[in-house]
Amino acid sequence: MSLDGQLPPKMRLLRAAAELLAKSAGAPVSTRQITQLAGVTAPTLYHHFGDKEGLFDAVVAAGFEEYVAGERDFAPSGQPLEDIRRMWDNHVQFGLNQPELYLVMFGNIRPESRPAIVADAEALMEEMLNKAAAAGQLNVQPREAARSILAANVGVTLMLIAEPASERNLELSTMTRDAMIFAVSAEPASGPAPGGTGKSSVVVAAIALNAALQASHSDQLSSSELKLFLEWLHRISTSPAG
Amino acid sequence: MSLDGQLPPKMRLLRAAAELLAKSAGAPVSTRQITQLAGVTAPTLYHHFGDKEGLFDAVVAAGFEEYVAGERDFAPSGQPLEDIRRMWDNHVQFGLNQPELYLVMFGNIRPESRPAIVADAEALMEEMLNKAAAAGQLNVQPREAARSILAANVGVTLMLIAEPASERNLELSTMTRDAMIFAVSAEPASGPAPGGTGKSSVVVAAIALNAALQASHSDQLSSSELKLFLEWLHRISTSPAG
DNA sequence: TCAGTTCATATAGCAACGCTATAGGTGCTA
DNA sequence: TAGCACCTATAGCGTTGCTATATGAACTGA
Numbered sequence: 371m372s373l374d375g376q377l378p379p380k381m382r383l384l385r386a387a388a389e390l391l392a393k394s395a396g397a398p399v400s401t402r403q404i405t406q407l408a409g410v411t412a413p414t415l416y417h418h419f420g421d422k423e424g425l426f427d428a429v430v431a432a433g434f435e436e437y438v439a440g441e442r443d444f445a446p447s448g449q450p451l452e453d454i455r456r457m458w459d460n461h462v463q464f465g466l467n468q469p470e471l472y473l474v475m476f477g478n479i480r481p482e483s484r485p486a487i488v489a490d491a492e493a494l495m496e497e498m499l500n501k502a503a504a505a506g507q508l509n510v511q512p513r514e515a516a517r518s519i520l521a522a523n524v525g526v527t528l529m530l531i532a533e534p535a536s537e538r539n540l541e542l543s544t545m546t547r548d549a550m551i552f553a554v555s556a557e558p559a560s561g562p563a564p565g566g567t568g569k570s571s572v573v574v575a576a577i578a579l580n581a582a583l584q585a586s587h588s589d590q591l592s593s594s595e596l597k598l599f600l601e602w603l604h605r606i607s608t609s610p611a612g
Numbered sequence: 613m614s615l616d617g618q619l620p621p622k623m624r625l626l627r628a629a630a631e632l633l634a635k636s637a638g639a640p641v642s643t644r645q646i647t648q649l650a651g652v653t654a655p656t657l658y659h660h661f662g663d664k665e666g667l668f669d670a671v672v673a674a675g676f677e678e679y680v681a682g683e684r685d686f687a688p689s690g691q692p693l694e695d696i697r698r699m700w701d702n703h704v705q706f707g708l709n710q711p712e713l714y715l716v717m718f719g720n721i722r723p724e725s726r727p728a729i730v731a732d733a734e735a736l737m738e739e740m741l742n743k744a745a746a747a748g749q750l751n752v753q754p755r756e757a758a759r760s761i762l763a764a765n766v767g768v769t770l771m772l773i774a775e776p777a778s779e780r781n782l783e784l785s786t787m788t789r790d791a792m793i794f795a796v797s798a799e800p801a802s803g804p805a806p807g808g809t810g811k812s813s814v815v816v817a818a819i820a821l822n823a824a825l826q827a828s829h830s831d832q833l834s835s836s837e838l839k840l841f842l843e844w845l846h847r848i849s850t851s852p853a854g
Numbered sequence: 855t856c857a858g859t860t861c862a863t864a865t866a867g868c869a870a871c872g873c874t875a876t877a878g879g880t881g882c883t884a
Numbered sequence: 885t886a887g888c889a890c891c892t893a894t895a896g897c898g899t900t901g902c903t904a905t906a907t908g909a910a911c912t913g914a
Contacts, residue, residue, distance in 0.1 A: 379863080396722040401901060411864055412902070418862090422901065469723040479719050480638035481711040484774045510787070517771070518788045525767020529759070532726045545752070546760045546792070553791030591844055602833055602841050621892080643872060653893055654873070660891090664872065 380418045382408040388429050391470045401425075426474055433471045434487055437464055441494055450502035451555055457495060458523050458547045465527035466538070472531065476524050492516050502555070509556040519550045622660045624650040630671050633712045643667075668716055675713045676729055679706050683736055692744035693797055699737060700765050700789045707769035708780070714773065718766050734758050744797070751798040761792045 377385075386408035390399045401422055405415055419425040440460045447453055465472040475487050496516035503512045510518075526546050530538050591599055619627075628650035632641045643664050647657055661667040682702045689695055707714035717729050738758035745754045752760075768788050772780050833841055 396725065398900095400899075402899080413865095414863055416902065473721060473723070477719070477721050479715060479770050479774045481715070481773050482776050483638065484776070488771070488774065514783065514787060517784050518768075518791070521767040521771040521784065522764040522788055522792075523767070524770065525763040525765070526760075528721050528766070528770075529730070529763040531723050532721045532730065534724050534726070541756065542759050542763065545756065545795075546764055549760070549792055549795030550764075550788070553787075553794060591847065595844060599841065599844050602837060605833065640871095642870075644870080655875095655894090656892055658873065 379408065379410045379414050383410065383415055383418065383425060384428055384432065387425050388432065388471070391426075391429060391474065392468060394470060396470070396473075430471070430475050430487060433468070433475060434490060437461075437475075437491075438494065440464055446501075450498060450505060451507055451551055453498055454495070454502065454519070454551055455547060457498060458519070458551075459543070461491075461523050462527050462530065462540075462543050465531055469531045472527065477528055477531075488520075492520050495520055499554075507556055508554055510554050515554040519554065522546055522550050621650065621652045621656050625652065625657055625660065625667060626670055626674065629667050630674065630713075633668075633671060633716065634710060636712060638712070638715075672713070672717050672729060675710070675717060676732065679703075679717075679733075680736065682706055688743075692740060692747060693749055693793055695740055696737070696744065696761070696793055697789060699740060700761070700793075701785070703733075703765050704769050704772065704782075704785045707773055711773045714769065719770055719773075730762070734762050737762055741796075749798055750796055752796050757796040760796065764788055764792050 383404060386404045387399070390403055390407060401412060401415060404425070405412055415422075415425060419428060440463075441457050443460075447456075465476070475485070476491075478485065492513075493516075496512050499508060499512035499515050499519075502508045508515060526543050530540075530543065625646060628646045629641070632645055632649060643654060643657055646667070647654055657664075657667060661670060682705075683699050685702075689698075707718070717727070718733075720727065734755075735758075738754050741750060741754035741757050741761075744750045750757060768785050772782075772784065
């Protein structure tokens with residue numbers, strides 16, 4: 371029940387802290403747990419890391435190496451915005467794979483004291499956005515874009531971590547991701563714009579849906595279902611009190 | 613040095629906790645501090661609130677009242693999306709005005725345990741988005757839109773709180789805000805949804821009708837008919853591509 | 855070779871923490 | 885007046901982060 375291999379105590383402390391942090395389902399990890407698992411006593415921890423936070427910072431630094439490695443671990447696709455998309459997804463996945471570590475890294479917010487890790491992550495994203503800017507694909511400054519995208523990325527990841535694993539819906543991530551990337555990109559808008567000048571009445575909405583259904587050929591309903599659906603739609607849209 | 617007015621101990625505890633929380637610049641607040649300021653002893657706290665977290669939850673509940681009041685404290689502009697914008701700004705301002713309280717409310721993330729406050733805030737935003745949907749101004753489900761917008765809103769607010777007050781740049785907020793609102797909106801002049809996956813007018817119309825039906829109480833269909841009708845409507849409005 | 859110095863670890867314990875077993879006081883109802 | 889429910893206090897438990905002090909090991913210079 372101890373990590374007393376040949377490694378020096380400093381390493382054993384780091385590994386013990388990381389391991390306990392990963393296993394502790396949100397519960398706080400005590401220095402006594404850590405030192406016991408590492409097979410050392412309290413003063414050793416404070417000799418090497420100053421205090422508990424110093425140890426955690428060191429663990430975070432190691433975690434950040436892994437994070438950065440993940441963020442770089444794919445060949446540039448040649449499309450910077452596509453790479454940003456992958457960075458986003460990697461960020462979310464990192465958070466979901468190691469939620470405790472992620473919370474220490476990005477969730478441990480204190481007023482007026484910015485974790486260094488956030489600045490690093492921003493720099494990483496800004497670097498990638500610079501390529502997009504160089505390719506004329508950005509309509510805002512890379513730094514502002516990076517801050518904005520990262521803020522949303524962290525917000526989404528925190529939300530997903532807070533949800534029960536069974537209810538997690540990654541569509542929240544992809545939707546927010548594409549919204550942010552689209553907003554900073556300079557791609558010329560193309561395609562038809564849906565018309566939605568309707569008022570809030572049920573009747574108007576039903577009529578609009580009716581017209582839209584007639585025009586398109588949606589196959590979400592079978593023909594018999596569609597027939598009945600249209601009949602009800604008609605009944606609603608001819609309702610006197612909308 | 614104590615809040616021992618005529619108020620009952622329960623109230624004094626609540627006020628003491630709120631006051632210490634507001635003043636403690638990020639530092640943790642102990643139960644001993646709270647009980648001393650309130651002029652009571654430890655068991656009183658645990659009698660009324662169960663444990664420390666229960667007391668904090670009560671403080672948060674009071675804070676949430678204030679938050680909700682702020683979110684509703686403006687006359688509806690008639691333009692739901694403009695109201696969403698104001699909700700966003702109010703959210704950020706609330707966080708910057710009371711960072712400690714905000715961090716307890718939205719920053720205290722633990723894996724797999726969602727703060728009730730988040731669900732409430734989502735419901736609040738979803739309510740507003742329903743109006744936008746009813747007006748045909750949304751191209752995604754109000755619930756998904758609310759989750760996405762709120763996630764980004766929280767992320768931005770946390771980032772701003774973490775920054776030194778002198779460096780805070782609210783443009784981060786407005787930029788992210790407009791990006792999110794634009795992404796979920798179906799405004800004609802605005803172009804298609806991000807990524808080129810524009811929703812067809814059928815989907816927009818179906819979402820609008822759905823919202824309108826929820827809002828009104830049309831009796832044109834029987835309850836069993838309505839149930840099936842809504843199910844089909846859902847199938848249409850979640851269709852991957854019109 | 856050996857005293858002097860530095861580094862690294864252990865023993866033991868402090869103050870503060872969240873929390874509680876137990877008991878006493880208060881005010882209401884019967 | 886008796887009984888009961890509610891509320892608060894005394895005192896203290898176990899755990900927390902951290903440290904004053906001491907001991908051993910390794911290196912250094914004469």
